[in-house]
Amino acid sequence: MEMVIALAIGVLFGSGIWLILRPRTFQVIMGFMLMSYAVNLFIFIMGRLWINRPPLTLGPGAPDPVAYADPLPQALVLTAIVIGFATTALYLVLMIGARGITGTDHVDGEEPEQ
Amino acid sequence: MLLLLIALPFIGSAIAGMMPVNARNGEAWLAGCVTLAGLLVTFFLYTTVEAGSVLRYEAPWLPAYGVNFVLRIDGLSWLFTALILGIGLLVVLYARYYMSAADPVPRFFSFLLAFMGSMLGVVLSGNLIQLVLFWEMTSLTSFLLIGYWQHRIDARRGARMAFIITASGGLCLLAGILLLGHITGSYDLDVVLARGDIVRTHPWYFPTLLLIALGALTKSAQFPFHFWLPHAMAAPTPVSAYLHSATMVKAGIFLLMRLWPVLSGTSEWMWLIGGAGICTLLIGAFAAIFQHDLKGLLAYSTISHLGLITVLLGIGTPLSIVAAIFHTLNHATFKASLFMAAGIIDHETGTRDMRVLGGLRRALPVTGSLAIVATASMAGVPLLNGFLSKEMFFAETALIGGDEEWWMSIAAVAASMFSVTYSLRFISVFFGKLPTDLPKKPHEPPHWMRFPIELLVLLCLIVGIAPTLSVAPLLHNAVFAVLGEQTPLYSLAIWHGFNLPLFLSILALAGGIALFAILRRTYGVAGRERVPLLHRLSGAQIFESSLLRLSQAASRMLRAIGTQRLQTQLLWLMLALIGAPLFMVGSLPAWPPLSTPSSVDPLFALMWLIGCACAIAAAWQAKYHRLAALILVGGTGLVTSLTFLWLSAPDLALTQLMVETVTTVLLLLGLRWLPPRERSLTVPRRVWFRRSRDLFIVAAGGTGMAALSYAALVLPAPSSLGDFFLMRALSEGGGSNVVNVLLVDFRGFDTLGEITVIAIVALTVYALLRRFRPAPESIAIPAQQTSDIDPAVRQPPSEQAESGHLMIPVVYLRLLLPFMGIIAAYFFLRGHNLPGGGFVAALIFSVAIICQYMLAGTSWIESHLRMRPHRWLSYGLLIACGTGLGAWFFGYPFLTSHTLHLSLPLLGDLHVPSALAFDVGVFAVVVGSTMLILMALAHQSIRSHRVPSAVSHNPSHMPTREIV
Structure with missing residues (x-):
């Protein structure tokens, strides 16, 4: 499991790097999304991998911390996901606004000279 | 006081x-x-x-x-x-x-x-x-x-x-x-x-x-x-x-x-302060002679007199301090009056050029006489205050030089001589013939304008004639404050008998008059534009050119190592991201015993095989096939969501799923405004080089990130703060869903900040879109919507929904709306104890609304259902803040939560934590922001944009139709 998730993070992050180094705005927004998956997963696994142990302290008596997944990275990632949505929206609007003003979708606002 | x-x-x-x-x-x-x-x-x-x-x-x-x-x-x-x-x-x-x-x-x-x-x-x-x-x-x-x-x-x-x-x-x-x-x-x-x-x-x-x-x-x-x-x-x-x-x-x-x-009292002090003073004294006095502007002359004279005071301070004997303080006082009185007199001349004649001015004694008799007295004081004429301090100066320079070192006295006399000369030059504007071509006809100024000069000149005279009666106590106080017990005995008398300082004074006066005469007769000072000998020594020139060089160097540096290109910036950022950790490798501690990796579930591996394939394919296709790339990225998002579910994070899984949905709709709305892209046939060699370079960076970054993740996973987990929250969520937060309790209770302040950020982003998006102008070629209806293959091409969306081919889905979805609302409410209410909560519920609710929009079209929905996202935003923030502030009324810190236990007849025992109210705020803000962003974007398609006049367009493209 550890190997699978580590490789997955690597692949997502690599694809993200590739895309944010591209010249078109849409590629960059896709890159940011892939990167944010990778980073969210990375933060998430800092609490280690737990299967079938969600942090819901439903049983009676004082909860035993060993029996549950770490809730802290989960809470951090939850806010990160929602903020990620907001920044994606902002980026999108900048992207189509810049396209309208400059007439190109190049990240620098002008086509590179050939 | x-x-x-x-x-x-x-x-x-x-x-x-x-x-x-x-x-x-x-x-x-x-x-x-x-x-x-x-x-x-x-x-x-x-x-x-x-x-x-x-x-x-x-x-x-x-x-x-x-x-x-x-x-x-x-x-x-x-x-x-x-x-x-x-x-x-x-x-x-x-x-x-x-x-x-x-x-x-x-x-x-x-x-x-x-x-x-x-x-x-x-x-x-x-x-x-x-x-x-x-x-x-x-x-x-x-x-x-x-x-x-x-x-x-x-x-x-x-x-x-x-x-x-x-x-x-x-x-x-x-x-x-x-x-x-x-x-x-x-x-x-x-x-x-x-x-x-x-x-x-x-x-x-x-x-x-x-x-x-x-x-x-x-x-x-x-x-x-x-x-x-x-x-x-x-x-x-x-x-x-x-x-x-x-x-x-x-x-x-x-x-x-x-x-x-x-x-003071060291040789460094004397050389530094005294040296600067002597240079200033001589340069200032010499340059003052050759000024043509009245104020310029006074400026250089000020420099020179300040130099004189500095020299006295540099000499550093107690008596020289007395002289320095005394001269400071005297200089202030006569120089202030002279500046004012120069101002009056300027004011009355309209010029300050001494080459033009002359004979003002007749036009400005009172001001003229006052200025002449003040100038005499500046030159050090007896019976005026300037004379007294200058005498002291001569005495000190003679004393410090002793019998052999005469250069200091010589410098002092030379400077005084120059001072007499420029004083004569200053008063020469009052003598001679009154020119007729002055810009204004001069006459005496109002009396109250002249009054300050009168008072100051009077002071010059009083101090000059009766120093012991007037200024002595003040001077003594000041000197005592500096010197304390070392205060020397000194006399402010006018007449000390025939001694060296008096001789030097007379020498300076006579020399100055002679110099003035020589300069006037044989040298023609009025015709000179530049200060002889010293004009090359222009500090201002050096100053300006060094300023210029500084800004030039800055812009050169900016050109050399700065860039405005985003790609270059991101490239360096990524290189730093990969490179910086390498510097820390040497100082890593020894590896602790590693935990053994758990066995791989084949289904999980297959899932990520798909997820990775989606990501790589999206990276491959994002340039020419935007829709495909968007779908592929969504696939990766779904796999991520499933992973959260697999790995015991149901809240994250739900949130990720909903955000994925909303984001995809959002990007779909945006795709319409991007330019079409045809595949170019030849790719330049430069681009190939860039791509292989980037591929290398990708390989390094991806491998590094994977290795880091793996290392983090197999290292034993340190004790986490999470245990604290797990232990207390139920007992203190009143909820068994620890993640939700963390968000709305333990870290409620963070969440408050976060929803504020979301609200700001939503408003920014809204504001940016208000001024949105699409590119000319994107204004027309997209080709897909005008194609005859589409049977609904002749109908607007609302008609399609009412009676067209979309009627059945629309009826279904309208029926579904209340149910989706109930589901949202369900997820919201159970959020404190089971997966759910304000964020998830808000996103579910938003998706319900978006579905309606997608099928029935923007204008139909808005004529039937009034969404006011701004109000959702503001009420949400108000509720969240109000919950936090409510704790203050009971004397607790901001956002302290409290659980209310109710027993209602039908529902049984209920626990209502105050965090629930906070969650309502979160819910409202997230619904408001999501709706605001999506609606603002959707409205772009039904807005009739002003088409730039230069672009000719096909009339069949008008009127602009809604597409959502």
């Missing part, structure tokens, strides 16, 4: 700044009253000072650093305070008549009073840090005053030059003061003054002295920093009269006097 003295000018400045533009009299009265009040306070304090005692006021300022706000007044500060306020009062009176009705006077008087306050702050500070603070304030306010006539380029330049020189001197001073404070262990002036011996023997003495001297010499316009002063003459004359006679330039002198007991 002392606090009042400092505070009054600043309060006056604030009031003056707010008065109407044309309130010339009101402004003058205000400034006059403030100054007069200050002067009365000063006189009131005289009795304390006379006894040789020091009055202190102390208030804590930065107690942790041992820095207090201290005001203290002793003989020296009293003398300067009286000078600042006395001359200030006269300048205010003079300025009332000098400033023209067209000038914005509130600004003038506001700056003037602020400057006066800063200057008082400098002389009354009992703490060195505080002194530097006020010192910089004088630089700033003098900058504003010199640049008062902002429309003139010379005023702006002069102000900038003065500011750069004096403010950078001030920074040196700050460094010097910090060193001094380090050496003595205190910034309190009294403590520092008592520890002179420690300072002078300390190894850091020379740097300290050098830095403080740089501060003082720049402020007092000493060589080699003297060049800013003539350029500062672009200021209105009252400002020049104030800044360059009694205040600004005297601040440097004051500082040297103040710190004289601490720093």
Whole structure:
């Protein structure tokens, strides 16, 4: 499991790097999304991998911390996901606004000279 | 009392700044009253000072650093305070008549009073840090005053030059003061003054002295920093009269006097201060002879007289201190009156050029005689105050040089000779024939404009004729404050008998007259444009060119190593991301025993095989197939969501799923405004190079990230803060879903900040889209919607939904809306104990609304269902903040939560935590933001955009139709 998730993070992050180094705005927004998956997963696994142990302290008596997944990275990632949505929206609007003003979708606002 | 003295000018400045533009009299009265009040306070304090005692006021300022706000007044500060306020009062009176009705006077008087306050702050500070603070304030306010006539380029330049020189001197001073404070262990002036011996023997003495001297010499316009002063003459004359006679330039002198007991008495002091002084004295006096502008002459003369005072301070005998303080006082009186006289001449004739002016004795008889007396004092003619201090100067130079070293006396006599010559040049404007081609016909100014000069000249005469009766006690107080027990015996008598100083005085007078005659007859001084010998030594030129070089170098550097290209910036960012950790590899601790990896679930591996394939394919396709790339990225998002579910994070899984949905809809709405892209047939070699380089970076970054993740996973987990939350979520937070309790309770403040950010982003998106102008080729209806293959092409969306081919899905979805609402409410309510909560519920609710929009079209929905996202936003934030503030009413810190236990007849026992109300706020904000963003974007398609006139378009594309 550890190997699978580590490789997955690597692949997502690599694809993200590739895309944010591209010249078109849409590629960059896709890159940011892939990167944010990778980073969210990375933060998430800092609490280690737990299967079938969600942090819901439903049983009676004082909860035993060993029996549950770490809730802290989960809470951090939850806010990160929602903020990620907001920044994606902002980026999108900048992207189509810049396209309208400059007439190109190049990240620098002008086509590179050939 | 002392606090009042400092505070009054600043309060006056604030009031003056707010008065109407044309309130010339009101402004003058205000400034006059403030100054007069200050002067009365000063006189009131005289009795304390006379006894040789020091009055202190102390208030804590930065107690942790041992820095207090201290005001203290002793003989020296009293003398300067009286000078600042006395001359200030006269300048205010003079300025009332000098400033023209067209000038914005509130600004003038506001700056003037602020400057006066800063200057008082400098002389009354009992703490060195505080002194530097006020010192910089004088630089700033003098900058504003010199640049008062902002429309003139010379005023702006002069102000900038003065500011750069004096403010950078001030920074040196700050460094010097910090060193001094380090050496003595205190910034309190009294403590520092008592520890002179420690300072002078300390190894850091020379740097300290050098830095403080740089501060003082720049402020007092000493060589080699003297060049800013003539350029500062672009200021209105009252400002020049104030800044360059009694205040600004005297601040440097004051500082040297103040710190004289601490720093002086070494050969470094003598060479540094005395050397700068001698150079300034000679250069200033020599250059003054060849000026053609009245104010320019006075400026160079000021430089030279300041040099004289600096030399006296540099000589450093107790008697020379007496002479320095005395000359400071004398110079302030005669120079202020001369500046005002120059201002009157300028005001009455319209020019200050001495080559044009002449014979003004007849046109301005009273002003002329007053100016002649003041000039005589400047030249050191007996029976005037200038003579007395100049005699002392000669005595000191002769004393210090002894019998063999004559050069100092020679320099002193030469400078005095020059001073006589330029004084003669100044008064020559009153003699000769009155020219007829003056810009204005001169006549005497209003009496009150002349009054300050009359008073000052009277003072010159009184001090000059009866020094012991008038100025002696004040001088004694000031000298005593500096020297203490070392105060020497001195006599201020006019007649000391035939001795060396008298001989030197006569020599200087005679020499000066002779020089003037020679220059006039054989050299023709009026025709010379440049100062002989010295014109190459132009500090201003060096200053300007170094400024220019500095900005050139900066822009060159920016061009060389800066970039505005996003790709380059991101490239370096990524390289740093990959490279920076490599530097830390060496210092890693030894690896602890690793935990064994758990066995791989084949289904999980397959899932990620798909996820990775989606990501790579998206990276591959994002350029030419945007829709495909978007779908592929969504696939990766779904796999991520499933992973969260698999790995015990149901809340994350739900949130990710909903965000994924909303984001995809959002991007779909945006795709329409991007340009079409055709695959280019040939790819240049350069692009291939860039791609392979990026591939290399991708490989390095991806491998690094994977290795890091793997290492983190197999290392044993450190004890986490999470345990704390797990233990207390139910007992203290009243909920068993720890993640939700964390969000709305333990870390509620973070969440409040977060929803605020979301609200701001939503409003920003809305604002940006209000001014959105699409590119011309994107305005038309997309080809897909105009194609005849689509059976619904002739119907608008609302018609399609009402009676067209979308009728059945629409009916279903309308039916589904309440159910989706109930599901959202269900997820919301159970969120505290089971997966769910405000974020998830809000996203579910938003998806429900978006579905309606997608099928029925924007205009139909909005005519039937009024969404007001702005209100959702604001009410949400209000509820969230209100919940937090509610805790205050019960005396708890912000956002403390409380659980209410209710037992209702039908529902049984209920636990209602206050965090639930907070969650309602979160819910409303997230719904509001999501709707606001999506609706703003959707409205772009139904807005009829103004089409740029240059673009001709096919009429069949109009009218613009809705597509959502």
